[in-house]
Amino acid sequence: MTTHVFQNRWMPYLLLLPSIILVIVFFIVPAVQSIELSLYRVHAFSGRRIFVGLENFERLFQSEEYLGSVGVTAMFVAFVVVVGLSLSLLLAVGANQPIKGFGVYRTLLIWTYALSPAVAGAIWLLLTDPTIGPLPHYLETFGIAFNRNTNSTHALLFVSLAATWKMLGYNVVFFLAGLRNIPVDVKEASALDGANAWTRFWRITFPLLTPTTLFLLIMNTLYAAFQTFGLIDLTTWGGPGRATNILIYQLYKDGFVNANRIGSASAQSILLLVLVAVLTIIQFRVVGRRAFYQ
């Protein structure tokens, strides 16, 4: 394979320039401004600023509201990741069977990802409506009074389910692709050696899926931490009594609704970034070391 060299010395930089400009304008500059803003107390409409140093951060760590939000986000992310990946793996394995209509099932399984968060929120809002929703109605036969408006746990469960449901399509696509990349002869060889389907799955298929699993782990964490704002804003607005007040929603409230806390909101965005970055690094270390790349 021959490598080609640009004749013009400046051509590569010129071609990269649009992307670099976009990254600088839309990522680097706002990030730097955010770091700068987090050191100030800001008045929303006159732009007056008072330098307060790390006071925003100190207040966050001492505020019960923020720490509660961290707890809620942890539970929310854990649910979305664990339940989402497990369910998606189950569905992907099921859709991978050599059955009639495999293509149809595959397409139908993907469509949850094609929905916007607003539509997904509206669907689950109607499904779980205490008065007219089918879900509370059927749960009543088991004696469970499911009410997302008055019960904190039910509200958190509701948004977790909606967020997980939305990502099912995405996860299934990647798991299906990963499953189809597993060479059949490895499975056949293990079957010849006397392994049953359960052993075959957990000893052969699942380890070979770990690169996909790691990727989906990280993508689902990022989704649950950052991209579920629309869902919360449409359905529970932070939940009955802060029950679904995830970090990104608390950030939005402080920055845009309660407009005089922009400094605190900037501090929260930095903390959220650090939190998710640490989580991602941990995932890379723990799972990445065990990921089996062929």
Add this chain to the structure above:
Amino acid sequence: MDGFDEAAYDGVWRFFQHLSSDEQAIVWHKGTGYFPATDAAVDALEAEGWFEENPNFLTAFEQILSGTNTPAAAGVLLGDFVTIRDIEDTAFEEVIVNNVDPKAALDAATAQANQILEDYASLIEE
């Protein structure tokens, strides 16, 4: 609000002068039924007999004048009202939904609201 040139500020000032002039106040009152902005406009309306022909427009005046003038009747005069309302509402929700002790929840809300008021005061003092 900063950073505009003199002509723009001059225009803004003259626009507000126009808005609060007596003729405009009368037009506004006749069109919407709200109070005219100036006492002189009220006097002019009385002089031309508007209130005899349309006694229904007097109702708003009489209602206000028959009320009391205590701090409680002055309405909510809070800096950063939205934040404080949000804190209060959340405290009520916590008490009702999660059965938090009411005094504890409202005390915490008071502490937070006081903090917000202090921040607000520090931001707007000259």
